[in-house]
Amino acid sequence: MKNMIQKRRLDSESFGEEGRLYFVDLMQAKNKEPYLQITRADYKADEKYERTSIILFERDFEFLIEALSMVLTRYTHGEGRPA
Numbered sequence: 001m002k003n004m005i006q007k008r009r010l011d012s013e014s015f016g017e018e019g020r021l022y023f024v025d026l027m028q029a030k031n032k033e034p035y036l037q038i039t040r041a042d043y044k045a046d047e048k049y050e051r052t053s054i055i056l057f058e059r060d061f062e063f064l065i066e067a068l069s070m071v072l073t074r075y076t077h078g079e080g081r082p083a
Contacts, residue, residue: 010034019043034058 011026023039036056041049056064074080 016041021049036061036064 008028009025010028012023014021014023016022019042021041023037023041025037025039027035027037029035035058037053038056039051039053041051044050071080
C-alpha cells in the first residue's frame with residue numbers, strides 16, 4: 001500500500017514542530033487528475049499520531065490560492081489582527 005501511495009505522490013512538503021506536523025502533498029488520482037492533500041498529524045501520548053486531512057481537487061486550486069492570498073494580505077496590512 002505504501003509503495004502505491006508513493007507512486008501517486010507527485011510532490012510533497014512538510015513543516016511543523018514537535019508534536020504537530022503538516023504535510024502538503026500533490027497527488028495523482030486513479031483517473032490521472034491531480035489533487036492536493038493537506039494533512040495535520042498530532043502526536044498523542046501513546047506514541048501514535050492522530051491525522052486529519054483535507055483534499056482539494058485541481059479545479060479548486062485557483063480559489064484556494066486566491067483565498068489564502070486575500071486573507072494573508074489583509075493580515076499583513078493589520079486587518080483581522082487582534083487588538
